[in-house]
Amino acid sequence: MPSIQVRLxxxxxxxxxxxxxxxxxxxxxxxxxxxTGTKKxxxxxxxxxxxxxxxGERVNSCLVLAVQCQDAEITTIEGLGxxxxxxxxxxxxHDGLQCGxxxxxxxxxxxxxxxxxxxxVPSAVGAASLTDAEIRxxxxxxxxxxxxxxxxxxxxxxxxx
Amino acid sequence: xxxxxxxxATDPAEARALAAEGxxxxxxxxxxxxxxxxxxxxxxRLVDIGRLPLAGIEDLxxxxxxxxxxxxxxxxxxxxRVRDRYPLLSEAIVNGxxxxxxxxxxxxxxxxxxxxxGYFYDRHSACGKREPGAGCDALDGFNxxxxxxxxxxxxIAVHPSDMCVALAALDAVVNIAGRDPVPLADxxxxxxxxxxxxxxxxxxxxxxxxxxxxxxxGHSVYLKVRxxxxxxxxxxxxxxxxxxxxxxxxxxxxxxxxxxPKPWRAYEAERLLTGTSLDDHLIDQAAERALADARxxxxxxxxxxxxxxLIRRALKGACS
Numbered sequence: 251m252p253s254i255q256v257r258l259x260x261x262x263x264x265x266x267x268x269x270x271x272x273x274x275x276x277x278x279x280x281x282x283x284x285x286t287g288t289k290k291x292x293x294x295x296x297x298x299x300x301x302x303x304x305x306g307e308r309v310n311s312c313l314v315l316a317v318q319c320q321d322a323e324i325t326t327i328e329g330l331g332x333x334x335x336x337x338x339x340x341x342x343x344h345d346g347l348q349c350g351x352x353x354x355x356x357x358x359x360x361x362x363x364x365x366x367x368x369x370x371v372p373s374a375v376g377a378a379s380l381t382d383a384e385i386r387x388x389x390x391x392x393x394x395x396x397x398x399x400x401x402x403x404x405x406x407x408x409x410x411x
Numbered sequence: 412x413x414x415x416x417x418x419x420a421t422d423p424a425e426a427r428a429l430a431a432e433g434x435x436x437x438x439x440x441x442x443x444x445x446x447x448x449x450x451x452x453x454x455x456r457l458v459d460i461g462r463l464p465l466a467g468i469e470d471l472x473x474x475x476x477x478x479x480x481x482x483x484x485x486x487x488x489x490x491x492r493v494r495d496r497y498p499l500l501s502e503a504i505v506n507g508x509x510x511x512x513x514x515x516x517x518x519x520x521x522x523x524x525x526x527x528x529g530y531f532y533d534r535h536s537a538c539g540k541r542e543p544g545a546g547c548d549a550l551d552g553f554n555x556x557x558x559x560x561x562x563x564x565x566x567i568a569v570h571p572s573d574m575c576v577a578l579a580a581l582d583a584v585v586n587i588a589g590r591d592p593v594p595l596a597d598x599x600x601x602x603x604x605x606x607x608x609x610x611x612x613x614x615x616x617x618x619x620x621x622x623x624x625x626x627x628x629g630h631s632v633y634l635k636v637r638x639x640x641x642x643x644x645x646x647x648x649x650x651x652x653x654x655x656x657x658x659x660x661x662x663x664x665x666x667x668x669x670x671x672p673k674p675w676r677a678y679e680a681e682r683l684l685t686g687t688s689l690d691d692h693l694i695d696q697a698a699e700r701a702l703a704d705a706r707x708x709x710x711x712x713x714x715x716x717x718x719x720x721l722i723r724r725a726l727k728g729a730c731s
Contacts, residue, residue, distance in 0.1 A: 252416045271417040271457070274444070294445050298511060307485075307514045313441045314515065317417050318461060359511065366510065371489045374505045374641065390641035391509025 258319045260285065261329025269316050275309075276300045278316035279326060287327040287354045291393075298392035301355040301362075302326045308362035310391075327354035333361045333409070340405035348396035356392045360406045363388045367410075380410050412447050419459040423588050423617055429458045430615040436460050438481055439515040441508075442524045450534055451525075451541060465519075465619055468492065474625030477586075480519030480618045484574065485510070487518060497623055499631035499650055503577035506635045509642045519618040521574045522585065522598070523610065526672075527644055528568035529553065539565050540606045547606075555710035556644070559718075560702070561671040566606030567708065569669055570599060571644050576668035577633060579676050580650040584622040587612065592622065599673035606672075627662065629654035630729040634721050635668070645669035647717045651725040653689065660689050665701060665726075670718055677701035680722070689726060698722040 252271045259265070260283060267282055276293075279285045279302070291299030293312045300311040303325040327334065337357045340346070347353045367380055367388065375387040385406050386399070394402060420426035430436060435454035437443060438461055446452040466481040468490050476492055487493055488504040508516065530536040530548045537546040549557055549567050557567040575595065583595040599610050612618070635648035648668035653660050663684045665677040680697035687693050698719040705715040 251414050254417055271415055272412045272447075293448065295441060295512060298509065301511055308511050309515045310441070310511045313444045313512075315417075315437075315440060315444060315457075318437070318440060318459065320419075363510065366485075369489075371485060371510075372494065372501060372505055373510075374502070387641050388510060391511045 254317050256316050256320060258316070258322050258324060260324045261326060267316075271315070271317055273316045274312050275302070275304070275314040275316050275319055275324070276311040278319075279311065279324070285326050285328055288358075289351055289354055291352065291355075296393075297352070297355075298359060299352050299355040301358045301392065303358060303362055306362070306365070308359050325358075327358055330358065330361055333364070334358075336409050337361065337405060340408045341402070344401045344404040344408070345398065346401035346405040347394075347398050352392060352394045352396075356389070356394070356402055359389055359392045360409070363406075364410055380407075382407065385410070413450070413453045413455075415447075415454055416456045417459065418456065419461075420463060423460075423463055423465070423619060426458055426460050426463060427588060427615055427617055429456075430617075431456070432614070434458050434615075436617065438517040438520045439483070440520075441512050441516045442520060446525065449532060451532065460617070466517075471622060476623045478518050478621045478623065480522075480620055481517045484508070484513035484516045484518065484521060488513070496626070497577075497581060499580060499633055499652060500574070500577045500623070502631075502633040503573045503648075503650060506633060506648070507573035518574070518621055521572055522578075522618060522621070523612075524570075524572055525609070526568035527571045528557065531568060540568060540602075540609075543605065543607045550708070553710060554708040556646070556669075557708060557711055558671050559705040559707045559711060559714045560667070560675055561601045561673065562706070563602055563604075565604055566602035566672065568602075568606070568672060570671070570673050571669075572674065573633070573635065573645065573648060573668060575599075575674040576648055576650045576666045578621065578623075579666035579674040580631070580652050580664040581626065582624055582664070584624070585618055586620045586622060588617045588619050590616070595621070595674070596676050602672050609672075626652065627654045629662065632725045632728055634725050636717060636721065647714055647721055649718070649721040649725050651722070651729055653726070653729040655689075658688050659686055660684055661686070663689075665697070665722060667701070667718055667722075670705075670714055677722070679703075684726070689729065691727065694723055694726045697726070 291297035433455035680701040
Protein backbone atom coordinates (compact mmCIF):
# COMPACT_ATOMS: atom_id res chain seq x y z
CA MET A 251 0.00 0.00 0.00
CA PRO A 252 1.52 3.37 -0.97
CA SER A 253 2.16 5.38 2.16
CA ILE A 254 3.46 8.87 2.66
CA GLN A 255 4.98 11.09 5.33
CA VAL A 256 2.52 13.76 6.49
CA ARG A 257 3.46 16.70 8.69
CA LEU A 258 0.63 18.71 10.10
CA UNK A 259 -0.28 20.66 13.17
CA UNK A 260 -3.48 19.95 15.06
CA UNK A 261 -4.70 22.35 17.73
CA UNK A 262 -1.21 23.80 17.98
CA UNK A 263 0.58 20.46 18.31
CA UNK A 264 2.85 19.24 15.51
CA UNK A 265 2.59 15.68 14.23
CA UNK A 266 4.57 13.61 11.75
CA UNK A 267 2.76 10.55 10.56
CA UNK A 268 3.35 7.77 8.07
CA UNK A 269 -0.07 7.33 6.41
CA UNK A 270 -1.65 5.30 3.66
CA UNK A 271 -2.29 7.82 0.85
CA UNK A 272 -6.02 7.05 1.09
CA UNK A 273 -6.45 8.27 4.67
CA UNK A 274 -8.86 11.20 4.92
CA UNK A 275 -8.19 14.08 7.26
CA UNK A 276 -11.21 12.85 9.26
CA UNK A 277 -9.78 9.35 9.72
CA UNK A 278 -6.35 10.81 10.43
CA UNK A 279 -7.82 12.83 13.31
CA UNK A 280 -10.00 10.07 14.73
CA UNK A 281 -8.01 6.90 14.08
CA UNK A 282 -4.41 8.09 14.12
CA UNK A 283 -4.48 11.01 16.55
CA UNK A 284 -7.34 9.79 18.79
CA UNK A 285 -9.16 13.10 18.44
CA THR A 286 -12.65 11.64 18.35
CA GLY A 287 -14.52 14.91 18.88
CA THR A 288 -14.79 15.26 15.11
CA LYS A 289 -17.59 12.95 13.96
CA LYS A 290 -18.09 10.81 10.88
CA UNK A 291 -21.67 11.17 9.66
CA UNK A 292 -22.14 10.50 5.95
CA UNK A 293 -18.46 10.31 4.87
CA UNK A 294 -19.49 11.94 1.57
CA UNK A 295 -19.64 15.67 2.23
CA UNK A 296 -23.38 15.84 2.69
CA UNK A 297 -23.87 16.30 6.45
CA UNK A 298 -21.13 18.52 7.90
CA UNK A 299 -20.59 16.44 11.07
CA UNK A 300 -16.87 16.22 10.24
CA UNK A 301 -16.38 20.00 9.92
CA UNK A 302 -12.97 21.22 11.10
CA UNK A 303 -10.88 24.28 10.29
CA UNK A 304 -7.91 23.96 7.92
CA UNK A 305 -5.74 27.08 8.10
CA GLY A 306 -8.74 28.83 9.63
CA GLU A 307 -11.29 27.82 6.98
CA ARG A 308 -14.09 25.35 7.65
CA VAL A 309 -14.04 22.24 5.47
CA ASN A 310 -15.58 18.77 5.41
CA SER A 311 -12.66 16.68 6.70
CA CYS A 312 -14.12 13.53 5.09
CA LEU A 313 -13.48 14.96 1.62
CA VAL A 314 -9.92 16.09 2.30
CA LEU A 315 -7.08 13.63 2.09
CA ALA A 316 -4.63 13.90 4.97
CA VAL A 317 -1.77 14.29 2.47
CA GLN A 318 -3.42 17.45 1.16
CA CYS A 319 -2.87 18.97 4.61
CA GLN A 320 0.92 18.91 4.44
CA ASP A 321 2.15 21.70 6.77
CA ALA A 322 -1.40 22.87 7.45
CA GLU A 323 -2.79 24.04 10.78
CA ILE A 324 -5.89 22.07 11.73
CA THR A 325 -8.31 23.16 14.43
CA THR A 326 -10.86 20.68 15.77
CA ILE A 327 -13.60 20.97 18.37
CA GLU A 328 -11.01 20.00 21.00
CA GLY A 329 -8.88 23.05 20.16
CA LEU A 330 -11.38 25.81 19.42
CA GLY A 331 -10.70 27.79 22.59
CA UNK A 332 -12.74 30.80 23.62
CA UNK A 333 -15.28 31.19 20.79
CA UNK A 334 -15.92 27.46 20.91
CA UNK A 335 -16.52 27.61 24.65
CA UNK A 336 -19.06 30.43 24.31
CA UNK A 337 -20.93 28.47 21.65
CA UNK A 338 -20.81 25.23 23.68
CA UNK A 339 -22.44 26.95 26.62
CA UNK A 340 -25.03 28.64 24.39
CA UNK A 341 -25.88 25.29 22.76
CA UNK A 342 -26.56 23.83 26.21
CA UNK A 343 -28.61 26.84 27.30
CA HIS A 344 -30.77 26.79 24.16
CA ASP A 345 -31.13 23.03 23.71
CA GLY A 346 -29.17 23.18 20.46
CA LEU A 347 -28.93 19.40 20.39
CA GLN A 348 -30.61 16.15 21.25
CA CYS A 349 -28.25 13.29 20.45
CA GLY A 350 -25.28 15.65 20.10
CA UNK A 351 -23.61 13.82 17.22
CA UNK A 352 -23.66 16.79 14.84
CA UNK A 353 -22.75 19.29 17.58
CA UNK A 354 -18.93 19.41 17.20
CA UNK A 355 -19.39 20.06 13.49
CA UNK A 356 -22.09 22.65 14.16
CA UNK A 357 -19.82 24.51 16.57
CA UNK A 358 -16.72 24.40 14.36
CA UNK A 359 -18.87 25.57 11.47
CA UNK A 360 -20.47 28.38 13.49
CA UNK A 361 -17.10 29.69 14.70
CA UNK A 362 -15.83 29.87 11.11
CA UNK A 363 -19.14 31.26 9.88
CA UNK A 364 -18.92 34.25 12.23
CA UNK A 365 -15.42 34.94 10.92
CA UNK A 366 -16.58 34.66 7.30
CA UNK A 367 -19.45 37.03 7.98
CA UNK A 368 -17.10 39.60 9.54
CA UNK A 369 -14.75 39.22 6.56
CA UNK A 370 -17.59 40.04 4.14
CA VAL A 371 -17.94 36.62 2.50
CA PRO A 372 -21.31 36.75 0.68
CA SER A 373 -24.20 34.30 1.05
CA ALA A 374 -27.26 33.50 -1.03
CA VAL A 375 -29.45 35.40 1.45
CA GLY A 376 -27.44 38.61 1.29
CA ALA A 377 -29.08 40.32 4.27
CA ALA A 378 -27.57 43.54 5.60
CA SER A 379 -27.10 42.01 9.05
CA LEU A 380 -26.81 38.56 10.58
CA THR A 381 -30.54 37.81 10.53
CA ASP A 382 -32.02 34.43 11.35
CA ALA A 383 -32.36 33.68 7.63
CA GLU A 384 -28.71 34.61 7.16
CA ILE A 385 -27.55 32.34 10.00
CA ARG A 386 -29.64 29.45 8.68
CA UNK A 387 -28.24 29.86 5.16
CA UNK A 388 -24.66 30.15 6.36
CA UNK A 389 -25.02 27.00 8.48
CA UNK A 390 -26.86 25.04 5.78
CA UNK A 391 -23.88 22.72 5.40
CA UNK A 392 -24.50 21.20 8.83
CA UNK A 393 -27.46 18.87 9.10
CA UNK A 394 -29.08 17.87 12.40
CA UNK A 395 -31.21 14.75 12.10
CA UNK A 396 -32.76 15.40 15.52
CA UNK A 397 -34.05 18.67 14.10
CA UNK A 398 -32.63 20.90 16.84
CA UNK A 399 -32.30 23.74 14.35
CA UNK A 400 -34.29 26.27 16.37
CA UNK A 401 -32.03 25.74 19.38
CA UNK A 402 -28.91 25.89 17.22
CA UNK A 403 -30.14 29.13 15.68
CA UNK A 404 -30.86 30.65 19.10
CA UNK A 405 -27.42 29.66 20.39
CA UNK A 406 -25.56 31.08 17.41
CA UNK A 407 -27.67 34.23 17.41
CA UNK A 408 -26.82 34.81 21.07
CA UNK A 409 -23.07 34.40 20.55
CA UNK A 410 -23.11 36.50 17.38
CA UNK A 411 -24.42 39.51 19.33
CA UNK B 412 -10.90 3.17 -2.28
CA UNK B 413 -8.24 1.64 -4.53
CA UNK B 414 -4.59 2.18 -3.53
CA UNK B 415 -2.91 5.04 -5.38
CA UNK B 416 0.42 6.80 -5.39
CA UNK B 417 0.51 10.52 -4.67
CA UNK B 418 2.77 13.20 -6.15
CA UNK B 419 2.70 16.97 -5.98
CA ALA B 420 3.39 19.24 -8.92
CA THR B 421 5.03 22.64 -8.59
CA ASP B 422 4.31 24.03 -12.06
CA PRO B 423 1.82 23.24 -14.83
CA ALA B 424 4.42 21.66 -17.12
CA GLU B 425 5.53 19.30 -14.37
CA ALA B 426 1.91 18.47 -13.59
CA ARG B 427 1.27 17.49 -17.20
CA ALA B 428 4.43 15.38 -17.29
CA LEU B 429 3.36 13.55 -14.12
CA ALA B 430 -0.16 12.95 -15.38
CA ALA B 431 0.60 9.75 -17.24
CA GLU B 432 -2.08 7.23 -18.10
CA GLY B 433 -4.11 6.18 -15.07
CA UNK B 434 -3.45 9.45 -13.25
CA UNK B 435 -5.91 12.09 -12.10
CA UNK B 436 -5.34 15.68 -11.10
CA UNK B 437 -6.34 16.47 -7.53
CA UNK B 438 -7.31 20.04 -6.65
CA UNK B 439 -9.88 20.62 -3.88
CA UNK B 440 -10.92 16.98 -3.96
CA UNK B 441 -14.53 17.59 -2.94
CA UNK B 442 -15.84 15.59 -5.88
CA UNK B 443 -12.91 13.31 -6.73
CA UNK B 444 -12.30 11.96 -3.21
CA UNK B 445 -15.99 11.11 -2.92
CA UNK B 446 -16.02 9.35 -6.30
CA UNK B 447 -12.90 7.40 -5.35
CA UNK B 448 -14.45 6.31 -2.07
CA UNK B 449 -17.47 5.06 -4.04
CA UNK B 450 -15.17 3.14 -6.40
CA UNK B 451 -16.34 5.14 -9.42
CA UNK B 452 -13.02 6.86 -10.00
CA UNK B 453 -10.05 4.51 -9.58
CA UNK B 454 -6.87 6.44 -10.42
CA UNK B 455 -3.54 4.71 -9.89
CA ARG B 456 -1.88 8.01 -9.21
CA LEU B 457 -3.03 11.38 -7.95
CA VAL B 458 -1.14 14.42 -9.15
CA ASP B 459 -1.84 17.08 -6.55
CA ILE B 460 -2.05 20.41 -8.39
CA GLY B 461 -3.29 22.25 -5.29
CA ARG B 462 -0.06 24.19 -4.93
CA LEU B 463 0.34 25.33 -8.53
CA PRO B 464 0.35 29.13 -8.90
CA LEU B 465 -3.10 29.16 -10.55
CA ALA B 466 -5.26 30.53 -7.75
CA GLY B 467 -5.14 34.23 -8.64
CA ILE B 468 -7.83 36.53 -9.99
CA GLU B 469 -6.44 39.18 -12.35
CA ASP B 470 -7.79 42.02 -14.44
CA LEU B 471 -7.50 41.56 -18.19
CA UNK B 472 -6.78 44.45 -20.53
CA UNK B 473 -10.09 45.88 -21.77
CA UNK B 474 -12.03 45.23 -18.59
CA UNK B 475 -12.28 41.44 -18.42
CA UNK B 476 -11.24 39.21 -15.57
CA UNK B 477 -9.11 36.05 -15.46
CA UNK B 478 -9.93 33.57 -12.71
CA UNK B 479 -7.26 30.98 -11.98
CA UNK B 480 -8.41 27.37 -12.14
CA UNK B 481 -7.38 26.85 -8.52
CA UNK B 482 -9.26 29.85 -7.12
CA UNK B 483 -11.57 28.54 -4.43
CA UNK B 484 -15.30 29.05 -4.99
CA UNK B 485 -15.62 31.15 -1.81
CA UNK B 486 -12.78 33.40 -2.90
CA UNK B 487 -14.32 33.97 -6.34
CA UNK B 488 -17.78 34.72 -4.95
CA UNK B 489 -16.28 37.20 -2.46
CA UNK B 490 -13.90 38.96 -4.86
CA UNK B 491 -14.91 42.65 -5.09
CA ARG B 492 -14.31 42.73 -8.88
CA VAL B 493 -16.49 39.68 -9.40
CA ARG B 494 -19.24 41.13 -7.20
CA ASP B 495 -19.03 44.50 -8.92
CA ARG B 496 -18.70 43.45 -12.57
CA TYR B 497 -20.07 39.88 -12.62
CA PRO B 498 -22.59 39.65 -9.74
CA LEU B 499 -24.30 36.82 -11.64
CA LEU B 500 -21.25 34.61 -11.04
CA SER B 501 -21.04 35.43 -7.35
CA GLU B 502 -24.76 34.78 -6.96
CA ALA B 503 -24.63 31.42 -8.73
CA ILE B 504 -21.65 30.24 -6.67
CA VAL B 505 -23.23 31.03 -3.31
CA ASN B 506 -26.36 29.20 -4.43
CA GLY B 507 -24.40 25.99 -4.82
CA UNK B 508 -23.10 23.45 -2.29
CA UNK B 509 -22.33 24.56 1.29
CA UNK B 510 -19.81 27.04 2.72
CA UNK B 511 -17.53 24.14 3.72
CA UNK B 512 -17.50 22.78 0.18
CA UNK B 513 -17.10 26.21 -1.40
CA UNK B 514 -14.07 26.86 0.80
CA UNK B 515 -12.40 23.82 -0.68
CA UNK B 516 -13.79 23.47 -4.23
CA UNK B 517 -11.89 25.16 -7.03
CA UNK B 518 -13.18 26.81 -10.18
CA UNK B 519 -11.49 24.20 -12.39
CA UNK B 520 -12.90 21.38 -10.32
CA UNK B 521 -16.37 22.89 -10.40
CA UNK B 522 -16.12 22.94 -14.20
CA UNK B 523 -15.15 19.26 -14.23
CA UNK B 524 -17.47 17.97 -11.53
CA UNK B 525 -19.38 14.88 -12.49
CA UNK B 526 -23.09 14.24 -12.46
CA UNK B 527 -24.99 13.38 -9.29
CA UNK B 528 -27.22 10.87 -11.14
CA GLY B 529 -28.03 8.10 -8.65
CA TYR B 530 -27.45 5.41 -11.28
CA PHE B 531 -23.97 6.80 -11.97
CA TYR B 532 -23.23 6.55 -8.24
CA ASP B 533 -24.70 3.06 -7.86
CA ARG B 534 -22.19 0.57 -9.21
CA HIS B 535 -24.87 -2.13 -9.46
CA SER B 536 -26.87 -0.11 -11.99
CA ALA B 537 -26.28 0.17 -15.73
CA CYS B 538 -24.54 3.44 -16.55
CA GLY B 539 -22.78 4.24 -19.80
CA LYS B 540 -21.02 7.15 -18.19
CA ARG B 541 -19.35 4.85 -15.69
CA GLU B 542 -18.97 1.91 -18.04
CA PRO B 543 -18.97 2.79 -21.76
CA GLY B 544 -21.71 0.99 -23.65
CA ALA B 545 -23.48 -0.32 -20.55
CA GLY B 546 -26.77 1.48 -21.24
CA CYS B 547 -28.75 3.66 -18.84
CA ASP B 548 -30.99 2.54 -16.00
CA ALA B 549 -32.23 6.09 -15.50
CA LEU B 550 -34.23 6.03 -18.77
CA ASP B 551 -37.01 3.98 -17.18
CA GLY B 552 -35.92 4.48 -13.61
CA PHE B 553 -36.39 7.15 -10.99
CA ASN B 554 -35.58 10.07 -13.27
CA UNK B 555 -37.08 13.03 -11.49
CA UNK B 556 -33.75 14.88 -11.36
CA UNK B 557 -32.79 14.11 -14.95
CA UNK B 558 -32.39 15.97 -18.22
CA UNK B 559 -35.16 17.16 -20.52
CA UNK B 560 -32.89 18.87 -23.08
CA UNK B 561 -29.81 17.68 -24.97
CA UNK B 562 -29.94 14.12 -23.66
CA UNK B 563 -30.39 10.90 -25.60
CA UNK B 564 -30.99 7.21 -25.17
CA UNK B 565 -27.44 6.65 -23.90
CA UNK B 566 -27.64 8.97 -20.88
CA ILE B 567 -30.03 11.48 -19.32
CA ALA B 568 -27.83 12.71 -16.47
CA VAL B 569 -27.57 16.44 -15.81
CA HIS B 570 -24.52 18.58 -15.16
CA PRO B 571 -24.85 19.65 -11.54
CA SER B 572 -22.95 22.96 -11.48
CA ASP B 573 -24.52 26.32 -10.62
CA MET B 574 -21.31 28.24 -11.34
CA CYS B 575 -21.15 26.96 -14.92
CA VAL B 576 -24.67 28.19 -15.69
CA ALA B 577 -23.59 31.72 -14.83
CA LEU B 578 -20.34 31.30 -16.77
CA ALA B 579 -22.33 30.21 -19.83
CA ALA B 580 -24.47 33.35 -19.61
CA LEU B 581 -21.34 35.49 -19.25
CA ASP B 582 -19.68 34.08 -22.41
CA ALA B 583 -16.75 32.80 -20.33
CA VAL B 584 -13.78 31.15 -22.04
CA VAL B 585 -11.80 28.20 -20.66
CA ASN B 586 -8.00 28.39 -20.93
CA ILE B 587 -6.23 25.05 -21.29
CA ALA B 588 -2.45 24.57 -21.10
CA GLY B 589 -0.95 24.01 -24.54
CA ARG B 590 -4.03 24.54 -26.70
CA ASP B 591 -6.44 27.20 -27.89
CA PRO B 592 -9.02 28.52 -25.42
CA VAL B 593 -12.50 26.97 -25.60
CA PRO B 594 -15.73 28.91 -25.02
CA LEU B 595 -17.43 27.63 -21.88
CA ALA B 596 -20.57 26.92 -23.89
CA ASP B 597 -18.56 24.47 -26.06
CA UNK B 598 -16.46 22.98 -23.25
CA UNK B 599 -18.95 20.36 -22.08
CA UNK B 600 -20.20 17.77 -24.56
CA UNK B 601 -23.62 16.23 -25.05
CA UNK B 602 -23.70 12.48 -24.40
CA UNK B 603 -24.39 11.25 -27.95
CA UNK B 604 -23.12 7.66 -28.02
CA UNK B 605 -20.24 8.44 -25.64
CA UNK B 606 -21.69 9.69 -22.37
CA UNK B 607 -18.40 8.96 -20.60
CA UNK B 608 -16.73 11.72 -22.67
CA UNK B 609 -17.97 14.81 -20.87
CA UNK B 610 -15.71 17.65 -22.01
CA UNK B 611 -13.34 18.58 -24.80
CA UNK B 612 -10.37 17.95 -22.48
CA UNK B 613 -8.10 15.16 -23.62
CA UNK B 614 -6.43 12.92 -21.02
CA UNK B 615 -3.71 14.82 -19.16
CA UNK B 616 -4.82 18.25 -20.31
CA UNK B 617 -4.98 20.92 -17.65
CA UNK B 618 -7.43 23.81 -17.28
CA UNK B 619 -5.39 26.83 -16.17
CA UNK B 620 -7.97 29.62 -15.90
CA UNK B 621 -11.31 30.99 -17.00
CA UNK B 622 -11.61 34.35 -18.73
CA UNK B 623 -14.64 36.57 -18.31
CA UNK B 624 -14.93 39.03 -21.18
CA UNK B 625 -15.99 42.58 -20.32
CA UNK B 626 -19.76 43.00 -20.13
CA UNK B 627 -21.74 46.20 -20.45
CA UNK B 628 -23.61 47.28 -17.33
CA GLY B 629 -26.89 45.45 -17.29
CA HIS B 630 -29.34 43.43 -15.32
CA SER B 631 -28.53 39.90 -14.25
CA VAL B 632 -30.22 37.37 -12.04
CA TYR B 633 -29.70 33.76 -11.00
CA LEU B 634 -32.80 31.86 -9.94
CA LYS B 635 -32.64 28.33 -8.58
CA VAL B 636 -35.42 25.97 -7.56
CA ARG B 637 -34.48 22.97 -5.43
CA UNK B 638 -36.06 20.48 -3.07
CA UNK B 639 -35.00 22.32 0.08
CA UNK B 640 -34.22 25.92 0.89
CA UNK B 641 -30.45 25.53 0.63
CA UNK B 642 -27.65 23.03 0.05
CA UNK B 643 -29.30 21.00 -2.70
CA UNK B 644 -28.74 20.55 -6.41
CA UNK B 645 -31.01 22.43 -8.78
CA UNK B 646 -34.21 20.99 -10.11
CA UNK B 647 -34.05 23.91 -12.53
CA UNK B 648 -31.96 27.06 -12.43
CA UNK B 649 -31.66 29.99 -14.80
CA UNK B 650 -29.04 32.67 -15.31
CA UNK B 651 -30.14 35.74 -17.23
CA UNK B 652 -28.21 38.78 -18.38
CA UNK B 653 -29.75 41.67 -20.28
CA UNK B 654 -28.33 44.98 -21.44
CA UNK B 655 -30.73 47.64 -22.71
CA UNK B 656 -29.87 50.57 -24.99
CA UNK B 657 -32.59 53.16 -25.58
CA UNK B 658 -35.18 50.74 -24.28
CA UNK B 659 -34.07 47.87 -26.55
CA UNK B 660 -32.19 44.79 -25.44
CA UNK B 661 -28.88 44.82 -27.30
CA UNK B 662 -27.65 41.79 -25.39
CA UNK B 663 -29.70 38.93 -23.97
CA UNK B 664 -28.21 35.81 -22.41
CA UNK B 665 -30.24 32.95 -21.00
CA UNK B 666 -28.62 29.82 -19.55
CA UNK B 667 -30.34 26.94 -17.79
CA UNK B 668 -29.12 24.48 -15.17
CA UNK B 669 -30.58 21.20 -13.97
CA UNK B 670 -32.23 20.43 -17.29
CA UNK B 671 -29.42 19.21 -19.57
CA PRO B 672 -26.14 17.27 -19.61
CA LYS B 673 -24.31 20.60 -19.83
CA PRO B 674 -24.88 24.22 -18.89
CA TRP B 675 -27.60 25.00 -21.43
CA ARG B 676 -27.70 28.20 -23.46
CA ALA B 677 -31.13 29.03 -24.86
CA TYR B 678 -29.76 30.60 -28.06
CA GLU B 679 -33.03 30.76 -29.97
CA ALA B 680 -34.84 32.42 -27.10
CA GLU B 681 -32.00 34.94 -26.86
CA ARG B 682 -32.26 35.73 -30.59
CA LEU B 683 -35.99 36.18 -30.34
CA LEU B 684 -35.55 38.82 -27.65
CA THR B 685 -32.48 40.64 -28.92
CA GLY B 686 -33.33 44.09 -30.28
CA THR B 687 -36.76 44.10 -28.69
CA SER B 688 -38.14 46.00 -25.71
CA LEU B 689 -38.59 42.70 -23.83
CA ASP B 690 -42.35 43.00 -23.56
CA ASP B 691 -44.28 40.33 -21.69
CA HIS B 692 -45.70 38.73 -24.79
CA LEU B 693 -42.24 38.23 -26.30
CA ILE B 694 -40.85 36.95 -23.02
CA ASP B 695 -43.60 34.32 -22.94
CA GLN B 696 -42.71 33.33 -26.50
CA ALA B 697 -39.02 33.13 -25.64
CA ALA B 698 -39.75 30.90 -22.65
CA GLU B 699 -41.77 28.62 -24.93
CA ARG B 700 -38.99 28.58 -27.50
CA ALA B 701 -36.33 27.72 -24.91
CA LEU B 702 -38.15 24.54 -23.95
CA ALA B 703 -39.62 23.69 -27.37
CA ASP B 704 -37.36 20.66 -27.76
CA ALA B 705 -37.83 19.37 -24.20
CA ARG B 706 -38.30 15.62 -23.94
CA UNK B 707 -39.34 14.84 -20.38
CA UNK B 708 -39.31 11.35 -18.90
CA UNK B 709 -41.78 9.67 -16.58
CA UNK B 710 -40.86 11.54 -13.39
CA UNK B 711 -39.60 14.91 -14.61
CA UNK B 712 -42.50 16.18 -16.71
CA UNK B 713 -42.66 19.17 -14.32
CA UNK B 714 -39.28 20.48 -15.45
CA UNK B 715 -40.16 22.20 -18.75
CA UNK B 716 -42.96 24.20 -17.14
CA UNK B 717 -40.78 25.02 -14.14
CA UNK B 718 -38.03 26.20 -16.51
CA UNK B 719 -40.46 28.35 -18.54
CA UNK B 720 -41.74 30.00 -15.37
CA LEU B 721 -38.23 30.68 -14.11
CA ILE B 722 -37.21 32.21 -17.45
CA ARG B 723 -40.26 34.46 -17.42
CA ARG B 724 -39.66 35.53 -13.83
CA ALA B 725 -35.97 36.24 -14.47
CA LEU B 726 -36.63 38.25 -17.63
CA LYS B 727 -39.55 40.20 -16.25
CA GLY B 728 -37.32 41.15 -13.36
CA ALA B 729 -34.78 42.30 -15.93
CA CYS B 730 -36.98 44.99 -17.43
CA SER B 731 -38.44 46.42 -14.24
